Amino acid sequence: MPRLILAALLLGGSLAAPLCSVLAQEAVRARPAAGETVYFVLPDRFDNGDRGNDQGGLVGGRLVTGFDPAAKGFYHGGDIKGLIGRLDYIKGLGATALWVGPIFKNKPVQGAAGQESAGFHGYWINDFTQVDPHFGSNADFKALVDAAHARGLKVYMDIVANHTADVIQYREGAVQGYAYRSRADYPYSRRGGLAGPAINPGFAGDEDSSALNFARLTDPAYAYTPFVPKGEEHAKVPDWLNDVALYHNRGNSTYTGESARFGDFAGLDDLFTENPRVCSGMIAIYAQWIAEFGIDGYRIDTARHVDSGFWQAFVPAMLKAAHDRGIPNFTIFGEVARETADNGYIAQFTRRDGYPAVLDFAFQSAVRDVLGKGRGTDTLAALFEGDVLYEGGEQAALALPTFLGNHDMGRFATLVRADRPGIDDKALLARVMLGHVMLMTLRGSPVIYYGDEQGFVGDGNDNDAREDMFASKVASYNDNRLLGTDHTTATASFDPGHPLYRLIAALGALRKAHPALVTGRQVVRSYADKPGLFSVSRFDPVTGAEYLIAFNTSDQPIRTSSMIGTGATRLQALFGVCPASVAAPGSVVLELPPLGSAVCRADPSPDHSAGQ
16 A cells, blocks of 8 residues: 555545545656646736736736736736646546646846836746746645646646846847857956956856855956846845856846857846856745645756756756655656758757757657658658667657647747748638647657647747737737637637647547557558658557557648558547558558548457567
């Protein structure tokens, strides 16, 4: 008998609701990371469960409170209680995990005069210890975790270690617009450039991460002269974050070259993560969230903009904190933004930096290349051939979070429409639907971006891809007709009857019934250098039973043959249309409609086992 159950009984408890909740949490934690179906949501844009927190406890206009539901760059009122009230909607989609955008307290408003916007998205953190009052309280977040666990849903927090909110300014002028100053032109050993006076004697540079070395970095004015404006000396929590010497202070990043790691993202204060004080401080912050809330994983923002040494210390520390909390399968995946179907770049972060997984930007690019740009299905074959590059190889790739679009790059519908100017809504919907079939049946842990299941189309990236699920007041959101319906975002979008919701839910149910589609090994079968057939087989991790999955990426019907295991004789259609039997050992003839797909379970003959 598990210790928690035994303890409850010894204390006079019973197998009632609280214990059922304990059992649910144990079951959630015992699930390995591979094959989860993840629903990603920005709380501010999902549902408003408590209108009393819309202004975050602040008094004044929108430039004080950050609240303006008619402006796409300000808070709209969504919160944690709204999320709790919609958990059954999320679970009904087939989700097994909930990825929640950052919920930490943000600086409400940032930006130069006339260019202000709010931290509704959660990435401008100034207090890493509490929930943003616009979203609710720490107790509300604990209630969300418990309610999700009771439904069998894991909860992943979106976290940031690269930067904080924009508080630090430079004596040379406003941080906005200040060019990046490199380590070569502005070394740590000189104040204000090569011609400046000597400072920081004995500091060996940022590549030596020892405490003794960083103790010699006493003057932070090597590039710019940083300072904290009056009244904001203790704006950040924990208080150690208010020390300007713990930031790079080199000016704005161009997102390329050296500046991608050492520069400020549009003025956001870039943490000196090489400094052991920063590393230990961040470890303490995020270990505490695990200990207090019993969450199931972290999605880590801007992973490629932080030094490898930080991650090599941080990741094991988080896994240990989770283990100490009784969470054996804690999930960690980093955002390594790279819009290319070549997975070699993102794979390095699993080998060098120690990330268990990274967001599969290569998958996203490959699916877009095939369905948006009309490239051959060999693009997908090449993608999966590269799975051997990840630490742990093809087995590890089963846990990679795959996705089609997101809050930064834009929605998949937006991207396909950009690739195919003039495409009509019916044709766009067909390509978006096929993309979701690929997402839900190919290897990896599929991530559904909130609103995609309701046909959201978006106008672009960033705030243009962050529409409201509850009735919106933003004109630029409401002028788009949603795919698969005549509705717009002007009315609430929680319709379980929407064609995309029904499709994803059906595929979610299929995944639940057939473990091969969740954690099964994948073998690429047939592909070509033009649009048309792409097929793979996936194998049940226990029985070895083969499942053939086929896609037609062209806008014409096809009748063509695909490879299949030589032991297969008969086929059962689980999704789409499948032939009753193979054409010959190792070959099956498929008929697929334009942009169609099929999932077929192969039954072996009595004298054969499923093979490759």
